[in-house]
Amino acid sequence: MQYLTTIACVFSTGVWVFVGLYKLTHRKKMIEVIRAHHIPLPEAAYWLSMTVELGGACFMLFQQAIWAVVLAWLVFLCIATPIFHGAVVRDRTIDYHQLVHVGKNFSIAGGLIALLIIDGTLPQYLGWAETPSRAAIASTGAKPSAALAQGPSSRE
Secondary structure, three states: OHHHHHHHHHHHHHHHHHHHHHHHHOHHHHHHHHHHOOOOOHHHHHHHHHHHHHHHHHHHHOOOOHHHHHHHHHHHHHHHHHHHHOOOEEOOEEOHHHHHHHHHHHHHHHHHHHHHHHHOOOOHHHOOOOOOOHHHHHHHOOOHHHHHHHOHHHOO
């Protein structure tokens, strides 16, 4: 099952790398965009977003602290989506461009949550330590869907 985690990590980094590299090569423009959205300290916000996007992608590609990257990207999406794509309806008309971005971000979030479950390395203090990974379930011969549906509370 390790190959599933590897494939998911590689595909999950795609949008973060492409957007991060664009921002890196268009720094002044991106800082102006951040400023136009009234985000405080636009220069610092730019570098913070670069760290989350490209730094997270590096960790993800090397499969290090996957859970931390997933959580950072989910927080990033929860903050950035309403700020940059919150105007889905303008003048009683749906702005298709913004609608697509919101939908894309929901899809990315869903994929990240799935990756978190497939990876199965969330630290115990964050609450999912007892949830079995699919690899662990497969080694017992149980059906993955049944074992995952039981959840940690029904196992001892």
